[in-house]
Amino acid sequence: GENVEQHPSTLSVQEGDSAVIKCTYSDSASNYFPWYKQELGKRPQLIIDIRSNVGEKKDQRIAVTLNKTAKHFSLHITETQPEDSAVYFCAATSVYNNAGNMLTFGGGTRLMVKP
Amino acid sequence: NAGVTQTPKFRILKIGQSMTLQCAQDMNHNYMYWYRQDPGMGLKLIYYSVGAGITDKGEVPNGYNVSRSTTEDFPLRLELAAPSQTSVYFCASSHDRGPYRELFFGEGSRLTVL
Numbered sequence: 174g175e176n177v178e179q180h181p182s183t184l185s186v187q188e189g190d191s192a193v194i195k196c197t198y199s200d201s202a203s204n205y206f207p208w209y210k211q212e213l214g215k216r217p218q219l220i221i222d223i224r225s226n227v228g229e230k231k232d233q234r235i236a237v238t239l240n241k242t243a244k245h246f247s248l249h250i251t252e253t254q255p256e257d258s259a260v261y262f263c264a265a266t267s268v269y270n271n272a273g274n275m276l277t278f279g280g281g282t283r284l285m286v287k288p
Numbered sequence: 289n290a291g292v293t294q295t296p297k298f299r300i301l302k303i304g305q306s307m308t309l310q311c312a313q314d315m316n317h318n319y320m321y322w323y324r325q326d327p328g329m330g331l332k333l334i335y336y337s338v339g340a341g342i343t344d345k346g347e348v349p350n351g352y353n354v355s356r357s358t359t360e361d362f363p364l365r366l367e368l369a370a371p372s373q374t375s376v377y378f379c380a381s382s383h384d385r386g387p388y389r390e391l392f393f394g395e396g397s398r399l400t401v402l
Contacts (some may be wrong), residue, residue: 216378
């Protein structure tokens with residue numbers, strides 16, 4: 174089955190700096206890579222995703238990159254703000270080989286943005 | 289729409305007790321999932337369902353059971369609770385329109401087994 178590893182487990186940055194979270198996956202058949210954000214005590218929510226037919230996707234201050242050859246993908250947050258403080262989860266799945274569209278999640282990264 | 293609703297939010301169980309975590313969604317989603325989140329860890333899939341009457345095991349199904357008699361409800365049953373089941377449990381749902389599906393999570397149920 175799929176295995177997703179996520180690094181770092183904690184990340185502390187100064188407000189305004191950039192933050193990068195990296196994930197690697199094991200199954201070359203995986204073709205969908207979403208990122209979920211979980212604020213303290215809240216439910217995880219989808220913030221951005223990328224499909225295997227593109228190498229990069231941006232949405233305002235966040236971007237995701239995908240390297241299929243190396244089997245890794247990353248989340249980039251620019252101009253970080255205190256409200257970006259949360260736990261971020263990467264995930265991977267093969268949407269065509271997976272009847273339940275089951276996501277395999279990474280272990281999470283706790284991002285702390287210091288004002 | 290209320291989205292995905294889970295009850296209870298908090299529960300303390302004694303070893304060996306049983307309980308049911310309730311999950312309901314009002315988005316007419318066919319796909320529903322139960323995940324557990326251990327401290328400092330990612331989300332592990334316990335069970336999932338692709339429609340009423342259909343359930344299947346995820347990564348960590350031992351000690352749990354599910355049923356799906358309606359599209360809206362997907363309860364998770366814990367039999368003979370053990371300390372290893374202390375965790376936060378999230379129910380989620382997604383539509384089945386196309387292969388790229390966003391998961392909508394409930395607020396979570398924090399379970400402690402003592």
